[in-house]
Amino acid sequence: MTQLESHNGYYLWKYIPSSAAGGIFATLFAIATIAHFYRLFSTRTWSCIPFAIGCIFELIGYAARTSAHNQTGALMPYIIQSVLLLVAPALFAASIYMTLGRIIRCVRGEKYSIIRVNWLTKIFVIGDVLSFVVQSGGAGFMVEGDNATTGQNIVVGGLFVQIIMFGLFVVTTTIFHLRMRRYPTTESYNVEAPWKSTLHMLYGVSVLIMIRSIFRVVEYVSGQNGYPLTHEWTVYIFDAVLMLMVTGAFYYWYPSKVIPAPPESAAYSLNTNSKYGEP
Template sequence: MAKLEPYKGDYYLWQYVPSLGAAVFFILLFLGATITHFIKLTRSRARFCIPFAIGGIFEVVGYAARGWAHNNTGSIMPYSMQSVFILLGPVLFAASVYMTLGRIIRNTGAEHHALIPIRWLTKTFVMGDVVSFMVQGGAAGLMVSGSSANLGRSIVIVGLLIQVIMFGFFVVTSLVFQIRMQRHPTPGAWDGRVDWRTHLHLLYGVSFLIMVRSIFRVAEYVLGNDGYPLTHEWTLYVFDGSLMWLSMLFWIIWHPGKLSRPDMDLEMTGLRQPGGNM
């Protein structure tokens, strides 16, 4: 029977025995969503959706590690794996969200409506996302060592706050673009193939879910090991796992793959193609 075991001396990695049933359930949810994302990715060849699909892999690995930890609460490996992968999966979701806005603006020919010059728009948000990824990823390693755990949590909070701030700025940028487009629509705004309003609503919805999840994780780390979130497992599944699975589901239903165009395939790297706008 699974029981709570110390990692070293009287230091416990977990405040409860992780639920095996909940972990398996979410593994199946994220596995199904991730497979569907890769199928859609293959069909649409929308490279800006690659980070979202990879984020799904991170979620699957993270919850698999939680299942592994059920009978290994004193082992550092499953604890560190679930901590890192579940923490970083949404950062990859965010990268696709940011790049999708750039595709919407380019496909509608509305670069002049962008709050940030289009050549910097995607780079600005993705670089913020990379910084958040690196900060959280580096700090996650510190959290699993007893002596540096508090420092690691503090750095993770900084990384999460960077993500929340960037999302807030992103939503403002998207709203400004939408207002300007509604007041002065471009010819591309009437192209039914783009359906820019639906794609913007998708970005708002997914951004909201990731922001709520990030705010929850900030509260989780601020309250510490004795706080309610880290002593009650259900909070992670409700305010992180469920919200991120819904993000993947929304992306599947309103998949922005139609925004993919050959002259924009290298947007992530900022390279220019012949006849393109990069």
């Protein structure tokens, strides 16, 4: 029977990770990874590269959890799953932020954005990168028994950065949306550019990632002996399932048809047979 093992006298895991659950989600994220890379290269929507990489992180993370079932004292599987599953949503967020910029330019709604469009993507992505770096650094500290508490605090700080950026993103998106509904631009009537459904998708995935980030904050604030870190089902319900839903929604409402209008022209045109069209 598999037993919980220590690493230099420190228990990395508070339970024996389920190989079945890990295997199921590794398989599901493998499917998501293949699907998103197919979408990425067939539509050449390069702003979605971070999202596809995030799918790889999820896949490797759950594969590492699966392998940890029989080696709970091994450091490498624990590090891999801790870091990759923690930061993968930050990569999803990068593509989500860039998609809003595509939508605004697609409908020529730059004047309705509370943040100048040239800066909008930069601001959110920089905040996202900061969150990514802080969370990665904190996760690195957490694998060391003596610095586990410090690592948790750093991770919580990175998660708060992510939550704040998502909050600002939702506010920016909502204000833009309300202004567009009140004073629609000529380009917004282009029925072939599904900017409305794409915008609704952004709301949905943003809420899912926000819920997941709040869960992670609760998880780390509760400490090593808190309920979330000592019960494995919580990470699957409040992280794995939610992130799988994010990959599914983003794939279904892929932003490949939401094409930014050329800067030098106020007219928006869409060629559905172009290299940017849906497959």
